[in-house]
Amino acid sequence: MSKAADYGFGAFEFPRGWFMIANAAEATETPAPVRFFGTDMVLYRGKSGKAHLVEAYCPHMGAHLARNTTSYIVLDGEHVQGDSIRCPFHGWRFDEHGQCDHIPYSDFVPKAACLKTYPVKEFAGIIWTWHDPEGLKPDYPLPDFGGHYGQPGWLKWDMIHLGDLDIHGCEIVDNMADYGHMAPVHGSTECIYFANEFIGHVVHQYFGTRHRSATANPGIDMLVLDTWRTGPGILESDMLGVFNGFWLIASTPIDDGLERIWSGMMVKVNDGAVPASEEDVAAARAFAQNGIHGLGQDVEIWMNKRECINPMALPADGPYGRLRTWYRQFYNPRPKAAELQQRSNGRTVTLDRRKEVGLQSETFPA
Ligand code: FES
Ligand SMILES: [Fe+2]
Structure with a gap:
């Protein structure tokens, strides 16, 4: 690879x-x-x-x-x-x-x-x-994962090793800007908005969609996701569907072009005042598993694709170029990284149908 x-x-x-x-x-x-x-x-x-x-x-x-x-x-x-x-x-x-x-x-x-x-x-x-290839101290902290881990009412994640992918990590990161695969791979039935925001070492993906299975009323309710990457190895997603879920995808290079990937999801079962019922815990676990299954759909693509050095990107695809500029900061000494951040900072809106369908969402800041 x-x-x-x-x-x-x-x-x-x-x-x-x-x-x-x-x-x-x-x-x-x-x-x-x-x-x-x-x-x-x-x-x-x-x-x-x-x-x-x-x-x-x-x-x-x-x-x-x-x-x-x-x-x-x-x-x-x-x-x-x-x-x-x-x-x-x-x-x-x-x-x-x-x-x-x-x-x-x-x-x-x-x-x-x-x-x-x-x-x-x-x-x-x-x-x-x-x-750190330069042997320097961290220039950003490890995320706190919403402060949810171990909190009352939250089911802890169980990080599952999904495989060692014979693919460069950048192709996993590309997913952040990939609007076009949401319906075919993940089962969106009607996408309402898709936007990316680049802020220093963080990139967000704001996504609102109707979905085949991830909401209480499939195809009707909105599934609202704020997904963000903190650096090259950590993806977090705040998910509002049947439950409130907090999803982590971690990926780490084993060798250059070989990437290990894990995933897990914390789920808010109740407000934590009383222990959750067994049924609620089972439903929350099923919700978490469904999310991880969603990533399995990406993994199957990644496991079998060849490399893509230059995407044949359409404007409607999402900002792959901007995302790769953002990604390059982690491969360069810090002064150059700062310059690459400057170049990538800002927002790209790939799709916004909120007005058309009469929906506004706080998750996608105006
Ligand atoms: S103590 Fe001799 S090789 Fe480690
Ligand atoms: Fe995906």
Whole structure:
């Protein structure tokens, strides 16, 4: 599959941003191999409960720190001690900052015996990392997902791994500007408005439609969505249908042109004053599953398409060009990123039939 350089995005092979790397439950005291941004890494949870992400290969002689089941370090339960990780080969141990803090057979511990560590944040049941090709601190915070996670009345999401797509992440991002696929792929029966707003590192998609199945009165009620991307790896959507849903799609490059994708939805079951009934919880789960099924429709297209370096875009298609300019900011050093933001900031309205059908929506600011 095509790589970032084939699209001409900019200086970096992988974009800057916040990215999901695992469900929180996958970080355990058994170190796990993970691979993202073309780099083999190891995820583990220290005894303190904190999750850590470190480079996979030991600086001593290159053993993989997680891919082992037979060394006595592993069998004797010495793999993770405190918040340190011990190499299964000769037993060198590295603390949470990556510094070697113990060698079983030597008092001399070289300063250079150091593992690269990566920033990790655990939030909303997910392990996140900040990836930055320039090694700088985040220039925007991890989203708070509407503040809903763990709140009374809200069903938590269960992030499902939908696949590793042999496609560049930009083609997933293209979906933000893709008006034309809403009826054929997702089952819109009558689109009322479709607009995009570009604000710095965020891009919104405002969409109002009647829909075959996602509302109480299919084909009659409006389904109102405010969907936005915060950087290249996080898509959130506030959905008003049968329930109020808050949807997350997370995608992270494994290698250049290979993307892992997960999705989950929080659903507001009731106001939280009393526990929701079993029927309501079941209906809310079905609503969440329906949403994720909706993404499955995109995934099937993505899994089977070839790359699209230059879309043959019609004016009625939606602002693919503007969206890709926005996307390029994450592939370039920060001064250039600021310039690309300037160029993409603003709004494109692809469709607005609200007056014609006598509907106004607050979700689509005038
Ligand atoms: S290779 Fe890791 S301790 Fe020797
Ligand atoms: Fe889609």
